[in-house]
Amino acid sequence: MTKKYNVAVVGATGAVGQKMIETLQRRNFPVNKLKLLASAKSAGKMLNYKDELIVVEELTEASFEGINIALFSAGGSISEKYAPYAVDSGAVVIDNTSHFRMKEDVPLVVPEVNPEDIFTHQGIIANPNCSTIQMVLSLKPIADHLGLKKVVVSTYQAVSGTGKKAIEELKEQSSAFLNKEKYTPKVYPHTISFNLIPQIDVFEENGFTKEEMKMINETKKIMHDAKIQVNATCVRVPVFVGHSESVYVETEKPINVEELRGLWEKFEGLKLIDDPKEQLYPMPRNSEGVFDTMVGRLRKDVNSDHAASFWVVADNLLKGAALNAVQIAEKLISN
Template identity: 45%
Template sequence: MSSTSSFHPLPSRPLTVAVLGATGAVGQELLALLTERRFPVGELRLLASPRSAGRRLVWQGRELTIEAVSAAAFEGVDVVLASAGGSISRRWAPVAAAAGAVVIDNSSAFRLDPEVPLVVPEVNPESALGHRGIIANPNCTTILLTLALAPLQARRPIRRVVVSTYQSASGAGARAMEELRKLSRTVLDGGEPVSEVLPHSLAFNLFLHNSPLQPSGYCEEELKMLYETRKIMALPELRLSATCVRVPVLRAHSEAVNIEFEQPFPVEEARTLLAEAPGVELLEDFAANRFPMPTDVTGRDPVAVGRIRQDLSDPNALELWLCGDQIRKGAALNAVQIAELLLDPAWREAAAQPVGAPSASTVGGAV
């Protein structure tokens, strides 16, 4: 992984934290995680679009008023956790950084910028330490994938990855989740589902990912997995092909992954490495044909990996299956973990001890 020559820690005091996009599903999860992980918040500012300004949210028993995002809103802010979309981030992240804040951005706006670290804390934590004011949070499917690839790559070099994703409605936001519920009821009642949030109904249906198609024939989501994985793992020549599919699951994404190595990789060795890898849990019972499901990880931190097996078509390849909560580790949790990397050691030690507060697994209509 890449190295850095400087470390820019956050101040050793309770921090002023702004959540940009506070009303969305990821924003709501961010608020829950700040409490759950004991992040040292002194003041919390909730920022959103002007249409949401004036709304009130309760956090830690206090009623807070949502502010419209503006340059003045970033004055005195130490950390911005942004989850409001690429256009909003491109406009406001540089403003916040210029005001002295560290911006951890959940959009795609800065992910491939060579001056901006793209970080999964369990994979390339050192990349965050030399930031210049903005740190990018990777795409949800990329985060889940790299957690499984990194411990294996550290043991034997990877030559090629082929991945198919099964992405839940949560990846398109709270409105898509609610639409899936509504249209499923419509179908069960004998009606014709008409989608307004997604291009097609997900009710008892699936479709190839709806991000824009590129000249290569791959969609934008699939290319994110390629280029972001290369950057995070410092493997600029990694061969990776992805097919991304939207499926009728409310929350948590799944991935079928084929990994080709430079040499054979014993299955039991891979299983041991993944069982011990940070952020990963091994969940497999071959006798019972029981492997990770979205319901196993909804509202939880670990990425569940299982059905690790030898690829019968290639002696150097393994197959595996994984599931991870898109809103949590695929977005909000990863962002908070990045912020934790920037705490000085004393603050970091305290923040790393969860208090056992309930997860926001029902936020944004999730179940």
């Protein structure tokens, strides 16, 4: 019989938490007992898992007794406080927040890119930023076969990356705009409907936002290459689900477009959609609920044989969060 595991989901009522539950079911993860944890405000709610209603419990220091794997997605301060209790109880924590990502003793993992790092954990494994995950998936074959020198990325990130309140804000603002009604933004500093906001998270002293610095620093850690030059501009767009990225790379070896397409087609977790004649390319509208990260619009730079540009799209709640966490758990138990 396949061994089964007791799994806890922290932040179970949030957008990512619910996707974690859904993904455990879709991938038939060997769950023995599923424990759903959230704040006292959400305790008592009922969530469905495999046609069974499970009561959401209040997260406490004693919540992790008997738990083997704890999936956290309830905010950095919650992970900071409660992840150590989970580890002390014998669980392996897979944390979706930014709190542990850049700590030296915590592996930062995208399973298709650096699976070996999973097994260096000391109780906690970090899930990277959503926009970083889909980008490094596309970069890994390039780095392995062509040598990666420089990456310049502009992101077009969906509001679901901020959570349920942002999704509702986009709906309400869009309705208000179309009906010529006034609406005061609550989640974002500016109106998001029919608009673009070139700010995700707070600004750092260097002029980059925290989100942009996450992409820069996390990419280097995941790829085990501090020499890669990474520059990011992160933009919030009025899309519900699906982050899109325009990526420019410079490589050590000359780029052959057909060869790179072939590398992407063979790489686990990537789906090539690149047929300009038929106007086929990745779009966020087509990413929702899809496990694969989609790549397309590949073209060699007009000025250099060592540079190219392309387009990357993924469901930010899945591969950008819940799916990646569950895949880490799958790799973990496979050993």
